[in-house]
Amino acid sequence: MENRIILDSLHKSFGELQAVNNVSMTVEVGEILGFIGPNGSGKSTTMKMATGYLKADSGTSTICGVNMEINPKEAKKLIGYLPEGAPAYGEMTTIGFLNFIADIRGYYGKKRAIQIDKAVERARIKHVLHQQIDTLSKGYKRRVGLSQAIMHEPKILILDEPTDGLDPNQKHHVRELITEISKTTAIIVSTHILEEVDAVCSSVLLINKGNVVLNGSSSELRSKVESNNSIMIKIDPKHSEDLKRLLLTIPSISKIDVLNETESNVNINVYPKENRVILTEVAKIIADHKFPVKDIYQNHIALDEAFRKLTV
């Protein structure tokens, strides 16, 4: 049996609005795909189609070789899904809810107790077992939803904003949990918190207005931004012209900007060609000519900036 989820050219429109346009992805066991995009870009709609909650206009979702549309019951057995907002039956207690999920997942007897215990322990919800779900905090609700999704140790796990509304400790714990599970699971995790992509994801898929903008690694995402790996040098204005002239002799430099000129300071921004690392060359020129630089650093672009440039 194939251990992967394949979404193949999914399309979905709601009336005039093209919500998802030709989104494809493949995630293997051991991989964590960070599914990012602005609010309303079609992340949740894609996940709803992947899990069989919504029917795609065209395209297929294949879970470990099982087609979701042709054999939904079998496909759904192989998936764990945390929908956006972690909906549950609020009038139930946590343990009542987990018992219900265990029943649906077909566990009984000793195995049932083991699976429930494991899910409770992994999601760390032991001390809210007998509380009504409606009375839980946002963080605990999310973890109850997570325990529901991982109870049957699915091969495919789809999490729609699992860390939304959690405090930093809880976020850290959920990320740890996701990393731990990923050894035996293919995981798609949607988020708009980009630090998460660096923290847990092995690859990233960025969509905007329903279209795939980028499918690759987080460093590929960064490289889409011109100012990535550029060098910022702070120096006295009287040396700036000399420095600029010498720097332009480096072949891998594309351009130089001079910013924030004051009486005593000027910032020289050196952009490399194709995101190359030019720190050594730049440093050599500065050292050889003994330029009295006050500050020098390499811009490592925050994902936030790349995200904004690609989606605005």
Place this chain on the structure above:
Amino acid sequence: MLGNIYIILKRETKGYFSTPLAYIFISIFCGLTAAFTFYLGAFLERGQADLFPFFESHPWLLVLLVPSISMRLWAEERKTGSIELLMTLPITTFEAVIGKYLAAWVMIAIALALTFPMWITVNILGNPDNGVVMSSYLGSWLLAGQFLAIGSALSAMTKNQVIAFVISTAACFLFVMSGVEAVTGAIEGLVPNYVISIFSSMSSLDHFYEFVKGVIDLRSLLFYFTSIIFWLLLNIIIINIKKAA
């Protein structure tokens, strides 16, 4: 399949009884039927040992009370988003619809059963025909089952419980009123006669009165069962259409 239906039924029933909903519904139902029987139905003054005044009030109470149960069946799932959880679990729409429906129908059966003091009272006061009482109870439960199926289907169309309640009440009311002469008289002459006879044969009230008379007619049983099946099928279709929309 039966396993999943039972699991859903169990969960729903627990839901009813872990909130005040079931207790309030049962108390109000028992209280109102008793009030109708003694005050409007003049149960004691009539001097007859039967439960006609009791059952006579049922269609009118059920028209209001059943939609108050059915309105939440699917509208609430849509509102809270739990429908997304439910429909991505390995169960079919059929199992979910039937499981939820049966749980509500069982609760109504419990409410009906808990009106047993009426039955004891009439047996103390006289010698009623208990066969008629039983067939009346059956008629009442089937009528409630029909209203529940209508309400469940209409509840699947919206996430607003108030809308679900209002349209379900109106639809159930129509099914009761279609047998009343004032209504059939109003459309007489406007439409061909066979339309009127089809219309009045759809009356839930007429079939209910067969049961209250003590007649368990195959046609009446068939009427309720086909009606329930029709509305539940519609319920499944509505949910599947919404999935594709």
